[in-house]
Amino acid sequence: EDYRIIDRLGTGTFSSVYKGIDLHYASKWHNDAWMGHHPPQSSAHYQSLLRTSHGKVFVAIKRIYVTSNPERIRNEIAILEDCRGCRHVSQLITAVRNRDQVVAIMPYHRNDDFRDIYRTITIEGMKSYFRCLLRALRDIHARGIIHRDVKPANFLFDSRTSLGTLCDFGLACVSPGL
Numbered sequence: 001e002d003y004r005i006i007d008r009l010g011t012g013t014f015s016s017v018y019k020g021i022d023l024h025y026a027s028k029w030h031n032d033a034w035m036g037h038h039p040p041q042s043s044a045h046y047q048s049l050l051r052t053s054h055g056k057v058f059v060a061i062k063r064i065y066v067t068s069n070p071e072r073i074r075n076e077i078a079i080l081e082d083c084r085g086c087r088h089v090s091q092l093i094t095a096v097r098n099r100d101q102v103v104a105i106m107p108y109h110r111n112d113d114f115r116d117i118y119r120t121i122t123i124e125g126m127k128s129y130f131r132c133l134l135r136a137l138r139d140i141h142a143r144g145i146i147h148r149d150v151k152p153a154n155f156l157f158d159s160r161t162s163l164g165t166l167c168d169f170g171l172a173c174v175s176p177g178l
Helices: 070-082 123-142
Strands: 003-011 015-022 058-064 094-098 101-107 155-158 163-166
Touching: 003 058, 070 101, 123 155, 123 163
Parallel strands: none
Antiparallel strands: 003 015, 015 058, 058 101, 094 101, 155 163
């Protein structure tokens, strides 16, 4: 009732991800907690910007399959909570459980399929790609989190804005020795 699905973005072994519209972004929710506070000079400043209340606010809706191990689901949600404010990391807005079904809501990030851009991306674009990816990894490692599934499909890069976002923490773990 709070979101409307408009498109399927992808499917994996443990989940499906859909693009949706947040129907109550400006009227029902207090969104500051998941947005972070990044200064204007930061490449992650876009995560701190308030979305307009006049237009559509898109979200990514991750439906975790009921066949997934409950401990694995709890682990992913806990790690996403621990990643709040990390630069270039997909932020958990909320998670909802209805019987056996678990759904995680995150901001939608426009991205280009790596297979479509890797041959034509400029040197500056490649620098931006790796700057965002390495900053994301540095921030999560500083919190003792290891992603364990870094690959182009789990790093959403928009070549138009040169912004990238690390996502899919389903295989991530906490390592206090980092």
